[in-house]
Amino acid sequence: xxxxxxxxxxxxVAAAGLSHFSDRIDPYHLDVLTGIGIxxxxxVSLNLVNGYTGQFSLGHAGFMSVGAYLAAAVSLFLGPKILxxxxxxxxQQGFMFxxxxVAGGLGAAFAGLVVxxxxxxxxxxxxxxxxLGFGEIIRVIFQNVEFLxxxxxxxxxxxxxxxxxVLAFVALAVFVVTCLVNSTYGRGFLATHDDEIASEAVGxxxxxxxxxxxxxxxxxxxxxxxxxxxxKMTITPTGFDFTKSIEIVVMVIMGGMGNTLGVILAAVLxxxxxxLLRPIAEYRMILYSLLLIILMLAxxxxxxxxxxxxxxS
Amino acid sequence: xxxxxxxxxxxxxxxxxxxxxxxxxxxxxxxLRFINFAHSDVFMVGSFIGYYLGKIIPENxxxxxxxxxxxxxxxxxxxxxLIERLAYRRLRGGPTLNVLITAIGVSLLxxxxxxxxxxxxxxxxxxxxxxxxxxxxxxxxxxxxxxxIVVAALLMVALQLIVYRxxxxxxxxxxxxxxxxxxxxxxxxxxxxxxTFGLGSALAxxxxxxxALNYPSIxxxxxxxxxxxxxxxxxxxxxxxxxxxxxxxxxxxxxETFVNGSQWSTYKDAIAFAILIIILLFxxxxxxxxxxxxxx
Numbered sequence: 001x002x003x004x005x006x007x008x009x010x011x012x013v014a015a016a017g018l019s020h021f022s023d024r025i026d027p028y029h030l031d032v033l034t035g036i037g038i039x040x041x042x043x044v045s046l047n048l049v050n051g052y053t054g055q056f057s058l059g060h061a062g063f064m065s066v067g068a069y070l071a072a073a074v075s076l077f078l079g080p081k082i083l084x085x086x087x088x089x090x091x092q093q094g095f096m097f098x099x100x101x102v103a104g105g106l107g108a109a110f111a112g113l114v115v116x117x118x119x120x121x122x123x124x125x126x127x128x129x130x131x132l133g134f135g136e137i138i139r140v141i142f143q144n145v146e147f148l149x150x151x152x153x154x155x156x157x158x159x160x161x162x163x164x165x166v167l168a169f170v171a172l173a174v175f176v177v178t179c180l181v182n183s184t185y186g187r188g189f190l191a192t193h194d195d196e197i198a199s200e201a202v203g204x205x206x207x208x209x210x211x212x213x214x215x216x217x218x219x220x221x222x223x224x225x226x227x228x229x230x231x232k233m234t235i236t237p238t239g240f241d242f243t244k245s246i247e248i249v250v251m252v253i254m255g256g257m258g259n260t261l262g263v264i265l266a267a268v269l270x271x272x273x274x275x276l277l278r279p280i281a282e283y284r285m286i287l288y289s290l291l292l293i294i295l296m297l298a299x300x301x302x303x304x305x306x307x308x309x310x311x312x313s
Numbered sequence: 314x315x316x317x318x319x320x321x322x323x324x325x326x327x328x329x330x331x332x333x334x335x336x337x338x339x340x341x342x343x344x345l346r347f348i349n350f351a352h353s354d355v356f357m358v359g360s361f362i363g364y365y366l367g368k369i370i371p372e373n374x375x376x377x378x379x380x381x382x383x384x385x386x387x388x389x390x391x392x393x394x395l396i397e398r399l400a401y402r403r404l405r406g407g408p409t410l411n412v413l414i415t416a417i418g419v420s421l422l423x424x425x426x427x428x429x430x431x432x433x434x435x436x437x438x439x440x441x442x443x444x445x446x447x448x449x450x451x452x453x454x455x456x457x458x459x460x461x462i463v464v465a466a467l468l469m470v471a472l473q474l475i476v477y478r479x480x481x482x483x484x485x486x487x488x489x490x491x492x493x494x495x496x497x498x499x500x501x502x503x504x505x506x507x508x509t510f511g512l513g514s515a516l517a518x519x520x521x522x523x524x525a526l527n528y529p530s531i532x533x534x535x536x537x538x539x540x541x542x543x544x545x546x547x548x549x550x551x552x553x554x555x556x557x558x559x560x561x562x563x564x565x566x567x568x569e570t571f572v573n574g575s576q577w578s579t580y581k582d583a584i585a586f587a588i589l590i591i592i593l594l595f596x597x598x599x600x601x602x603x604x605x606x607x608x609x
Contacts, residue, residue, distance in 0.1 A: 118594055125348055130593050133586035140583035246417055253414055285425040292418035297403055300411045
């Protein structure tokens with residue numbers, strides 16, 4: 001078996017092992033760990049778009065919300081019909097959850113395709129704005145769909161998310177993104193990032209690469225949304241606004257744009273930071289934004305980017 | 314018909330405010346080619362300066378209102394120049410992405426500081442100008458709407474004069490065309506860029522006061538939506554183009570008011586973004602912008 005596959009297997013075994021001991025871990029720590037895991041999935045998937053492929057999407061929270069709503073709808077509306085009144089066994093629930101997450105991911109991927117095909121012709125600031133616009137439109141639509149709870153959101157989503165599912169999907173997201181960018185096909189993402197015109201000159205279809213990155217990124221954002229919904233048990237449209245998108249973008253930039261390990265570290269740090277700053281509750285967000293500005297001024301290449309002497313723009 | 318006229322007037326007074334904010338975005342984009350995300354929060358600070366000045370200056374007087382308006386413009390101009398000096402200047406010439414993120418950081422900083430220092434609960438903005446309603450048949454126009462439209466129009470004319478009739482305005486246009494060449498002929502880019510930020514932020518401050526006159530509930534996050542929409546207005550008119558920003562603002566305000574009055578009112582926040590997407594896809598240079606081919 002090739003090495004990455006071994007890593008994936010090891011990570012899944014570790015996830016299962018950890019979840020076996022999860023009732024011995026402090027519930028607060030478990031919650032923080034779940035939050036970290038979900039953010040890692042979001043950051044790693046956005047890194048494929050913003051980091052490796054060099055596009056600038058500000059709408060990741062929109063795809064997350066599509067996944068969250070779709071997965072929650074599957075669990076809430078289809079779940080009772082399939083599992084019956086009793087709720088089914090743990091194994092049945094597990095399969096149900098997997099189906100809901102995959103449905104959420106596919107729905108988000110489809111949304112990514114719909115958004116990506118027209119907008120990826122644009123570049124830089126303009127692409128950022130169009131994706132931001134789509135993210136906000138998705139939010140307004142969810143606010144107006146009565147069937148999905150409107151502005152109040154969906155409540156009473158079954159709490160299926162466990163540390164096992166989160167870690168398993170973290171492993172899967174990291175595995176897929178790493179294998180993809182290291183494959184022969186995946187070099188195209190980096191080529192698109194480095195020089196679009198030169199890539200096209202040697203015959204790469206850069207638009208297709210951008211769309212593929214966008215769709216895969218959206219898929220994992222959708223699964224992260226599904227995990228989030230089944231973790232918080234309630235979702236509202238305003239929970240997925242453009243502040244959330246920015247939070248994910250910051251993780252990617254701090255991690256060094258196109259550096260999966262750095263992005264994972266940044267996701268861990270940025271999820272822990274507000275928790276650690278909790279004693280100074282009032283000022284913590286001020287400190288957070290100040291850190292962001294100082295980071296950009298002092299280390300524009302990202303906090304965890306240690307490739308020295310290779311400045312990327 | 315009278316309902317149509319009423320909506321048109323409401324739309325124009327909202328649009329005039331969008332136009333004032335949009336001018337700041339467009340001028341900064343013109344000289345620096347980046348989106349100043351913090352602009353919408355400068356607008357918010359403008360409202361709060363007005364709120365606090367309103368406590369010491371007697372309400373319902375014309376001169377008091379003008380003092381508050383000028384105070385907010387001055388305060389915002391200083392804030393804008395300070396932001397440029399501390400956060401953006403060092404990043405000039407670097408990758409646009411970093412400047413964009415810094416701008417987002419400054420925006421978050423202003424919002425969260427506002428929540429800590431002003432408080433997160435909405436405040437009621439004082440009625441700084443004397444107010445009255447004028448009715449023409451079934452048409453009702455409030456004095457505040459007239460003030461908004463008149464002040465916005467005067468400021469836009471003043472801006473046009475500054476940009477096209479003064480030395481610093483000529484320098485601004487030179488930097489916008491080609492920063493390096495401007496420097497070669499003796500333009501001090503730092504001064505010009507600082508001035509641009511000051512000018513744009515002053516307009517945002519005026520917009521903050523005018524907005525609060527018509528929607529007198531202010532809070533630290535009030536800038537986010539008007540800011541995004543004003544940006545859409547700037548793109549709609551053609552970013553970097555001053556008359557375009559004014560036109561875009563008026564159009565957007567009018568469209569939004571009409572949507573708000575129709576059965577689709579709950580979608581009014583989505584309309585601006587839908588317009589943005591359509592414009593960027595079919596005419597990225599905007600209504601009045603010049604289309605330029607990107608050279609390799």
